[in-house]
Amino acid sequence: MLPFLLMLKRLMILILSVWICYAGVLKAPFVWDDLEMVVNNPLITSLHHVPDIFKTGAFLEAADSGKFYRPIQILTYTFDYAMGKGLNPAYFHLTSVVIHTLSVIALFFLLLEFGLNLTIAFWVTLFFAIHPLNTEAVTYVSGRGDVLFVLFCLVSFYAFLKGLKGSWGWFIGTLLGWVLAILSKENAVALPVIMASYGMWFPEKTTSKKRFVSSLVCLAVIGGYIYYRVAVSHVTESGTLSVIAMAPLWQRVLTIPHMIWLYLKLLVVPYPLHMEYHFVDTGMLNPYFLIGVPALLVGAFLVFHYVKPYSKVWFWGGWFFIGLGPVYQLLPLASTIREHWVYFPQIGLFVLLAFLGESMSQRVGFLRKKGVTLAILTCMAMVLMGLTWVRNQNWQNAFTLYSHDVEYAPNSFLLLNNLGYEYYFKGDVAAAKEAFKQSMEVAPGEGYGTAMNNYAAVIEGEGRTDEAIELYKKSISVSHYQLAYANLGKIYLLRNQFFESIHILKEGLLSYPYHLDMNYYLAIALMQAQQTEESKKVILFIQSLHPHYKNTDDLLLAIERKRPLLLHP
Secondary structure, three states, X not given: OHHHHHHHHHHHHHHHHHHHHHHHHHHOOOOOOHXXXXXXXXXXXXXXXXXXXXXXXXXXXXXXXXXXXOHHHXXXXXXXHHHOOOOOHHHHHHHHHHHHHHHHHHHHHHHHHOOOOHHHHHHHHHHHHHOHHHHHHHOOHHHHHHHHHHHHHHHHHHHHHHHHHOOOOHHHHHHHHHHHHHOOOHHHHHHHHHHHHHHHHOHHHOOHHHHHHHHHHHHHHHXXXXXXXXXXXXXXXXXXXXXXXXXOHHHHHHOHHHHHHXXXXXXXXXXXXOOOEOOOOOOOOOHHHXXXXXXXXXXXXXXXXXXXXXXXXXXXXXXHHHHOHHHOOOOOOOOOEOHHHHOOOHHHHHHHHHHHHHHHHHHXXXXXXXXXXXXXXXXXXXXXXXXXHHHHHHOOOHHXXXXXXXXXXXXXXXXXXXXXXXXXXXXXXXXXXXXXXXXXXXXXXXXXXXXXXXXHHHHHHOOOHHHHHHHHHHHHHHHOOHHHHHHHHHHHHHOOOHHHHHHHHHHHHHHOOOOHHHHHHHHHHHHHOOOHHHHHHHHHHHHHHOOOOOOHHHHHHHHHOOOOOOOOO
């Protein structure tokens, strides 16, 4: 009875710690990608759109043309929308915190299933629960893919361990958990590799037959998924805009030690925190390669020296490095590193550090006293909780978040663009234009299409329509930005260039078939071009997505009564 009560007590501490850190985020607004993934996403407004969610990417692009296929993540937003009876950000944040809480509970029981003692399982889970590096995954609504995929991965691994020890039926839960994880976020691709390595490093935990079959299935699942994403969904390196994406493969590989050291630094000393980290190491003559690689090897030697058996080091160290596998930039991403990418890998590192700390406490005199170790760990936990609370204050306001983060990432064209967006809605048009211009200037390659569109929208409002048209065209050319299609189609419509409007809007809808503004302007252009039946079909499609969108009822009435359209879009 005592161990059960003790376990229950620690579980309650874990849950309470999460809510102390994150209760305040319920007041935070939608920010960044939330505007596209949530606010302007008509598919989350009704469960009737669930089939369409599984046909599209995370940003409403056609599923076979985007890199982010996360239908489970988008599906959860439909429940938030229903609970809040609309776009109430509190309900969206509430769900993310609840999912993180469930992940904390799942991790605690998974670590116990691995055979870790109650004390180690508790402290590892506590640091995972409260670490400030995780605010980006928990507080950011669009970051929900991380908390979702990790929850499903932990449940999947728990079923995997049960299956190795007991009935083969547990493996059904393993596969189901992984499928839900991979449909939440692509980073779950690392899980089967970690599972396969478990049988390699702990052969005594299962029979050779189960070890062989489970490892074979895990690797087959990985191969099948990679084949599907590359050969069927056509996910390639193209289309990603970042400093690291512009670099050749060999430079991206040379940057990996720098990435690892920065992740390690942020996990140990999580300050300062910000969303964007852009850098690339262009040669071997840099400290992260010349000094960092030998230092990693020395660190590995020390861990092997103090932690026994070696299988613990190989497995839990492997969890960290394999977990980072999807973000090593072999397929380049939109930033060199982001804090939420370590949400899953950190578990392996924390367990390894717990084993190292346990070994050191037995060797260092003053650490043998239980009270000393407890005091140190408690102080560390309090500091981490404080840093998490402080970081969450940045998220209480979009302008505060962007202005804070851009100080530490001045070359982030994404942050500069977002800051310009906030300046514009604060009424400071001059500051908005300057931020958009800076975003375009620091962006690599041919430039950042979103900032081009936003700058064009500002100068269009100033009457510089011809210049705006050229920027909208360039935005479409370099990034196929959805709002650029809509804005360009609108200008053509206002100029009575109906067929040009129809052409550009139909082109945009090939990539973004559910974009409401593009469909709306297309319906009006078709009406003006006397293509009323096709216009009616588009209007009915809009209303199927959003029944009360703008003045679509009036448009239908104008068609039915064959009256001329007197409305401006």
